[in-house]
Amino acid sequence: MKHNYFTAFCLAILCLILPFSAHADIHVDITRGVVEPIPIAIPSFFGASGTESQYGRNIAEVVSNDLVRSGLFSAVDSKAFVQDGDSLLVAPKFADWRVLNTQALVVGKIEQQSDGRLKVEFRLWDVFAEQQMTGLAYFTVPNNWRRVAHIVADAIYKRITGESGYFDTRIVYISESGIATNRMKRLAIMDQDGENNHVLSDGSALVLTPRFSPTMQEITYMAYYNNRPRVYLFNIDTGHYEVLGDFANMTFAPRFSPDGNKVIFSLSENGNSNIYTMDLHSRRTTQITSGASISTAPCYSPDGQHITFESDRGGSQQIYTMSATGGNVQRISFGEGNYGTPVWSPRGDLIAFTKLHGGHFYIGVMRPDGSGERMLAEAYHAEGPTWAPNGRVLMYFKESPPGAAKSTRMYSIDLTGYNEREVPTPTDASDPAWSPLLP
């Protein structure tokens, strides 16, 4: 017994002394940093011939524009560059680049192969550490150079930020033209940077709310062909389109399921609307909501287990979530005003929405349980948020107040609410939908 007391006594003394004896290390927490774009230098990719040099200049420019537009990078002024593409391939003079406050350096080379294809290779250097961060090479046909540039930009973005890029993507949207009383709305598609613009419909019918399939082969949208509002499927590769199902009443607000096997949409009946799904293989329709209210704008969670939608079932237009089969309906928006067009983030952590309050429209985000609501953009009329595939950037459209200079333009904004930028389009544009990364 005495021995036990002695042991306990010793342990107790040790317990008292130990914390002070381990005092040798210094621990310092760094919880704040400098939140500003990372300076990156992207000299023209080296090409031995005139043609290769031209491709090298073009690719470097597209890569630079992609990264700068993200708001996370700033391009070091090319006039200050201390080395050209040729000498960079031998060895970058890091000390000289550091003087320009360059943190990352991209060195690339273009070589035309005997079969006519281009070999595009690049290395990303950490200028401070003087170490290569990544290096890749791609082969492509010459007229695909722009896409390779986006792929290079994605690789650089991912290596530095740790997040997937979103530059090798496309936007489908509604191209608008004509006077307000006779507005022509056509389906159009372009690269995310506004290049390679193509109009997909002839303008004979009003087209609204296009949405990309996750498999990239198809778009679903609502159109008024022969003045009958219906949901359609459109194959981008073949140009073939078909009406989705044979319903007596209006179908609208379509969106693909995350696996691309179903389309979820709204069906109008007797002044109300409810949410349905259609299996694209069996063409079987399933009713998800029921009741004498308007439930619309459905969107799946990325895992396909839940659906968010807007409804006036509680007396005003609000956002709800439910299981994919329609159970466990929960209202998640409780702020002032009306809420609509909820879109689940590809990361699954946020839902973007449109809010109308005090005569103004807002684009905002909240968590799927309704907490953490914050507004990212405000306008006379702003609507139609769509997520970049990495869940970091949103695109939407803003309409200016009626007047002589009335316009409808698309904008992108970072999830933090900074870096709002207009997306260049040849005409007025609305209802953007962002594609996944191209396969």
Place this chain on the structure above:
Amino acid sequence: MNFGVWFKTYRRSLFKLFIMVIFVGGGFAQFFHKHIQTVSKNPWSSFQTQIAKCWTPLSGSNQPKVDIKLEVNPDRTIQVAEVVDKARYDKDQSFKTSADMAIHALNDPACHQLDLPLDKYEEWKEIFLTFDPKDVP
């Protein structure tokens, strides 16, 4: 009951109470020690500010925090900067990116010579830095 008899009767209970007091005291000591350490960080606040100015964490993302062990030369330059959790660095891409950003900060020329009190080398020759973006907007 005189004190001798009382002590003899309750000596075991008293001893147990004494041990308990020491254990609880030890816990409190650890708690206060931690806080005393936090307060004692004040001498390193300029160092903290210097490193923060070299660190460009990614705003708007949930990057994991990273511990870096620094070995510092007497002239206040960094001898070695290494990620403490090497196993996670090799298998967790998000952690790797955060760790690379932390190491990148320590390679910044503005952090080449650390803002540390010259007369306390024995204290700062080894420093553990935690890069935690909890206050990054």
